[in-house]
Amino acid sequence: MPIFRMVKMRRTPKFTRQLLLNCALGVLLVVASIVSLRALHTGWAAFSETGNQKSNSAASPHVSQATTNSKQSPASLSQSIDSAIDQSELASARWGISVISLTSGREVYGRNANQLFIPASNTKIYTTGVALDLLGANYRWRTSVYADAQPDADGTIDGDLVLYGRGAPDLISQSRKDSKGSLAQLADDLYQRGIRQVRGNVIGDESYFRGETLGDGWPWTDLQWYFGAEASALSINDNEIGVNIFPHGKSDAAPQVKVNDADNYVSVQNSMTTVKRGGRLTIGIHRGLSDNTIRIWGEFPLDGKGFGARLSVHNPALWAARLFSKTLQDRGIKVEGGAQARNAREPISRRFDPAGSAELAFVSSKPLREIVKETNKASINLYAELLLRTLGRERGNMVSTPEPVGKERGDDEIGLAVIRLWLSRAGIATADLALHDGSGLSRLNLVTPESISRLLVSLSKTAAGSIFRESLPISGIDGTLGGRLGKITNQVSAKTGALTYITSLSGYLTAADGEVLAFSIICNDQTTRASATRIIDQIVSILAADPAIKG
Structure with a gap:
């Protein structure tokens, strides 16, 4: 084994001077390094702060005209959209976004684009788009x-x-x-x-x-309302009735209840009472799940202005x-x-x-083109469910899935299989998608934002592509977008969607440079009272104002 020996060195004046000189040089090197690193850190901090300021400016409603019209890079566009979400009250919600160029097919922006989300009424895009392509715009019942x-x-x-x-x-x-x-x-x-x-x-x-x-996954609390109407092959008058409540005018008389049902198919049990002027209005309405008895209770002030509700009809x-x-x-x-x-x-x-x-x-x-327009403009659940079942009945021979043991497959299930087949043929992945109804009322539906944007791209290439696009609400013009996105009127054609804790918007957008984009924006788990609609509209406005999308 090697042997280490300690050798005692004698300090001479020359040795001491050399040691002091080396120490001084070491101190100077350390100071120089610290100064250099501090300058470098300051530069990176300034760059980072500038980037954040740009993002904040893009998300702020008080953006200068020069900033708005300046050409943004793709990174700047992403920062603007990310900032609109991450600096909002709904930053803790789950956001999924997919934006695709209709011309090139490239992704312009994506955020959780391949994650699963509940789409709400954006489900109608699958139903109405595929129905137009497979049944034809002139199909009639x-x-x-x-x-x-x-x-x-x-x-x-x-x-x-x-x-x-x-x-x-x-x-x-x-x-x-x-x-x-x-x-x-x-x-x-x-x-x-x-x-x-x-x-x-x-x-x-x-x-x-x-x-x-009824759709798979529909909450029972939705079934008495018009948007939960039964999808019968023999539907009549939208399968709904209107209930209107008015003050009687006398304090000792119950409020009046009127139902637009000339045949008296539904019966009303009115248990309401009248209270003094300025009193609090309280109303409860309940229709049985398997009957047409409507029970109404609560208190109606003498100076009340009336109350109306739309209820579905059973059978x-x-x-x-x-x-x-x-x-x-x-x-x-x-x-x-x-x-x-x-x-x-x-x-x-x-x-x-x-x-x-x-x-x-x-x-x-x-004709189907008119039915689809009514379905999408006003987001009519009943029409979408009837479309789904018609797809199953009329085009069910396209799929060859065997009948389940002991059960006859419903036309809604077959219609969903037809939609999945259509998506697969369009090159859209379906393995992870869960489709359970045609309207989006079901909480069991799970889709990706990218599947919707890719669907929109594919639909634009079909013979009925222009008819489908015209069926969607137009920003600041009509349908469920009539009162939204007024600053970019007529630039957006998109389907809205809303359920408890869920808001969505998917469709087509014409950007500042004329580029047409297919987009899907979905917000899930929005448990705060902040408006997801406002943030979605802000994101759409950012996309519409960006002149650097093409490329």
Whole structure:
């Protein structure tokens, strides 16, 4: 092993001077290093602060005109959007954003773009877009009246009269200038054919659609409201009624309740009381999940200005049958039987088969292009659900998924399979997506912002691409964007979405340089009282004002 020996060194004057000189040089080197590092740190700090100031300016409503019009780099655009979120009261919420150039297909901006989010009514983009492409913009629904045989010479139907629905979203009881697809039109056509009597029942048949009339994952608390209406193949008057409450004028009399239901299909139990002027208005409304009894309670001040609510109707097929029976009799056609409803919950051998019956009259719906426009502009859940089931019924042969054991697949499930197939063919990944309804009311839907923006890009390339884009609300002009984004009026066409703790906006945006972008912005878990809509509009405005997006 090596041996280390300690050697004692003798200090001479020359050695001492050399040691002092080395120490002095060492101190000078340390001081010089500290000065250099401090200067470098100051430079980086100044750069960082400047960057933050730019981000804050982009997010602030008081941006100078010079800053707004200056050409931003992609990094600056990202900083502006990030700042709008991270410096807001909703920084703790979960944000997903995907912005894609419609021309080049490149990603302009992304934030959690491939993470899963609940999209709310942005789900309607999947439903309406795919329906337009696969069914065609001029597709129409047909609602028919059938009997076992033609009427006899006296105009008598010897048996039941069947009102058969195929999912028309716009069937109404009385004709309007903008819609002739009504029960009144059917009754008039039957009368013109010489029919004067029906010896059987009037049956409202909704068996065209198989499966549930309610969406998978719909909260039970939503079902009594108009936006939770049942998606029946025989829907009528949007499957909803209006309830209006007014002060009576006398302190000892209950407030008045009026329902726009001429057939009295729903019943009202009014337990409200009147309180003195200036009192607090309290109202409770409840409709049973499986009946049409509406209970109303609370206190209404004498000087109250009135209150209105829109409620869904349970079993709309029976309601349609009752309305049709009354319409027939008003037109001069006697009906001896009552009104009944029939659905697909029957053995296949016992279901109604239109091919074996005589069609006596029919009405057609508006074309699909108009239905889709109404669906997206006003965000009508019922229409989207009927579209989904129509996709399953009409285009279900595109998918070959086997029937589950012991269960017949509903047309809503088949419609969702058709949508997934369409997405796959468009090159959009579907493995992680969870689609459970057509309207977005379900909290079980999970999609990525990028899947929506890629869908928007793909839809723009279809034959109905322009029709789909025109169906979306326009910023500052109409629909659910009529009162939003007024400073960039007509630059944005997008679908809004909102549920508890969820806000979304997805569509098309024309930027300052003319570049058209497909974008999707979704905010989940927004538990504070701050407005996610305001932040979303701020982000859209940043994108619209940036002249450096193209490239």
